Amino acid sequence: MSLATLLILLALWMQGALTLALLFVLGRRRVPLVMEKKIAVRDIALDKSPWPETARKASNAVDNQFQLPVLFAIGIGIALYLGAGWPEAVLAWAFVASRIVHAAIHVTSNHVYRRFFAYAFGFLVLIALWITILVRLVLAFQTV
Numbered sequence: 001m002s003l004a005t006l007l008i009l010l011a012l013w014m015q016g017a018l019t020l021a022l023l024f025v026l027g028r029r030r031v032p033l034v035m036e037k038k039i040a041v042r043d044i045a046l047d048k049s050p051w052p053e054t055a056r057k058a059s060n061a062v063d064n065q066f067q068l069p070v071l072f073a074i075g076i077g078i079a080l081y082l083g084a085g086w087p088e089a090v091l092a093w094a095f096v097a098s099r100i101v102h103a104a105i106h107v108t109s110n111h112v113y114r115r116f117f118a119y120a121f122g123f124l125v126l127i128a129l130w131i132t133i134l135v136r137l138v139l140a141f142q143t144v
Contacts, residue, residue: 002085004088007092008076008080008092011095011096012076015065015072015096018103022061022062025107026058029052029054030055057106057108057110061106061107064103068099071126072095072126076129082133087132088129094121094125095126098118098122099118099122102118
């Protein structure tokens, strides 16, 4: 396995670890409220609004991990199949870094403009990754 491939896989692992960490944060913010009967289960069965702001921030951050990161994981799988190299490794880590910043903002200050810039940066990196994949696909067709 090349170093670039290893770094790509580590970036994918880190994205998964981020999601798991956010799920842990979400649990730490929600479970005590239910256990202490500050939130009734029937009130939150279909509606997030009864949760306090800190729990909603964590919930929204978790929800976000099932949007762009899904396209990231699919793209990484395709890229690895096509023989990904250093461009994909750099893009993978740039994407994951943007997601870490985005999530950190989400569960703390939730400053919308800063969060948007982190999101937009990750989105642009993801577009670059998919363009790189397209280039590899076109080059693969030329060798067939």
